Amino acid sequence: MSQADSAMPATSKPNKLQRIVKKCYQLPKALQAFALSTVFGRVIKFAGTAGVEVLELKGERSVLRLKNRKKAQNHIGSVHAAATGLLAESATGFLVGIHLPDSKLPLLKQMQIDYIKRSTGDLTAIATLTTEQITAMHNEDKGEVTVAVTITDSAGVAPVNAKMTWAWIPKKR
Numbered sequence: 370m371s372q373a374d375s376a377m378p379a380t381s382k383p384n385k386l387q388r389i390v391k392k393c394y395q396l397p398k399a400l401q402a403f404a405l406s407t408v409f410g411r412v413i414k415f416a417g418t419a420g421v422e423v424l425e426l427k428g429e430r431s432v433l434r435l436k437n438r439k440k441a442q443n444h445i446g447s448v449h450a451a452a453t454g455l456l457a458e459s460a461t462g463f464l465v466g467i468h469l470p471d472s473k474l475p476l477l478k479q480m481q482i483d484y485i486k487r488s489t490g491d492l493t494a495i496a497t498l499t500t501e502q503i504t505a506m507h508n509e510d511k512g513e514v515t516v517a518v519t520i521t522d523s524a525g526v527a528p529v530n531a532k533m534t535w536a537w538i539p540k541k542r
Contacts, residue, residue, distance in 0.1 A: 386412075387467045390426050409463060416459045419452055423463065429498045431464040436491045437523075447488045453520065453529055454482050460494035461516035461533040468498065468506045469537055478513055479534040490523025496533075511538050 383391065393404040402424050410417025419441050425432040435441055435448060435456045443449040448456075458477060465475050496518040505512050513536040520529050 384467065384469060384471045386463075390467055394427075409459070413459065413462075416455060419455055421456060421459050424493075426463060426467060429464075429500065429503065431460050431496045432493065433460045433463070433496075434491055434493045437488075445487065448492050448522075450482075450484060453484075453488070453492060454480060454531075456492055456494045457482060457496075457518045457520060457529075457531040458533060460496035461518050461535060464496045464498055465506070465514065465516065465535045465537075468503050470507060472540055473506070473510075473537045474540045476536045476538065477533060478536040481530075481532050481534075483530040484528065485530060486526070486528050488522040488528040489526065492520055492522055492528075494518055494520045506537060512536065 389408055390405065393401055393408065396404055402422065405423035405426055406421070409421065409423045413421075420436060420438060422434045422436070423431070424434055433456060435452060437446075437448050441448055441452040458480060462475065462477065469475055496516050498514065498516060502514040502516075505514065513534055515532055515534045518531050518533060519527060520531060521527050
């Protein structure tokens with residue numbers, strides 16, 4: 370059983386996104402992050418345009434990076450506030466997305482981002498879910514989870530405090 374599967378309730382079958390992620394992890398290690406980022410960028414166009422990279426998406430954790438490039442910079446040369454929000458949303462949303470059954474639709478309900486200080490260089494976001502949150506996504510028709518996300522810059526400093534609340538509802542047929 371893979372780490373990605375270990376956080377899934379035993380009665381659940383993998384959703385479409387999780388099946389795609391699993392295929393990416395079957396590639397040679399050197400290609401996995403590139404494949405995950407390519408898939409993610411095609412599904413979430415804005416994140417692809419900004420250059421959000423998926424470094425890890427397994428089990429209860431995702432790790433995404435946004436390099437400090439011109440297309441994502443603000444007027445002072447650091448990663449733009451909106452791009453930082455995109456990174457946090459992407460890290461949490463992709464993680465929620467691999468755990469929701471195909472019959473449910475994820476919706477961002479609330480973004481809370483407190484900008485503490487100017488960032489230096491690239492940003493890395495690590496989002497995590499608990500086993501209880503994952504179980505709720507599988508067992509409840511409607512619900513919500515607040516997903517923890519830590520964002521650090523190249524200096525190892527956390528320039529923002531962020532949390533995202535994701536809801537889910539049944540997809541209309």
